[in-house]
Amino acid sequence: MxxxxxxxxxxxxxxxxxxxxxRLAGGRADHEFLIDQGLTLVRVVGDRSPAEVARLHFxxxxxxxxxxxxxxxxxxxxxxxxxxxxxxxxxxxxxxDFAHGVAELCAAMGDTYGDTxxxxxxKHWGAMRGPV
Numbered sequence: 001m002x003x004x005x006x007x008x009x010x011x012x013x014x015x016x017x018x019x020x021x022x023r024l025a026g027g028r029a030d031h032e033f034l035i036d037q038g039l040t041l042v043r044v045v046g047d048r049s050p051a052e053v054a055r056l057h058f059x060x061x062x063x064x065x066x067x068x069x070x071x072x073x074x075x076x077x078x079x080x081x082x083x084x085x086x087x088x089x090x091x092x093x094x095x096x097d098f099a100h101g102v103a104e105l106c107a108a109m110g111d112t113y114g115d116t117x118x119x120x121x122x123k124h125w126g127a128m129r130g131p132v
């Protein structure tokens with residue numbers, strides 16, 4: 001076994017890009033989607049700071065407030081509307097996990113739809129919803 005493990009510089013750059021973008025979004029971002037974005041961007045702007053590129057990318061993302069949307073609040077409002085909880089109550093972690101699981105299943109169905117310019121619809125939706 002070698003004394004060192006060779007670095008994967010593009011992946012490291014993409015990871016730093018994704019971490020900064022996630023920080024800017026207040027933790028509400030799809031890390032896998034951002035790694036994919038970073039691996040694409042590193043080929044073009046990899047000589048620049050990943051934090052700087054993340055900031056520019058975040059600021060120029062269409063509808064950034066949708067990307068940083070609070071889906072747990074949406075799940076809670078829907079649960080109250082359907083009578084699962086009373087208005088003003090909070091969902092327990094099991095209900096939140098279930099709601100995210102259903103959302104993941106829906107996003108997976110959308111992964112087969114999209115175009116080369118915008119990518120799969122499911123990936124886009126997952127990026128808006130955030131990590132599970």
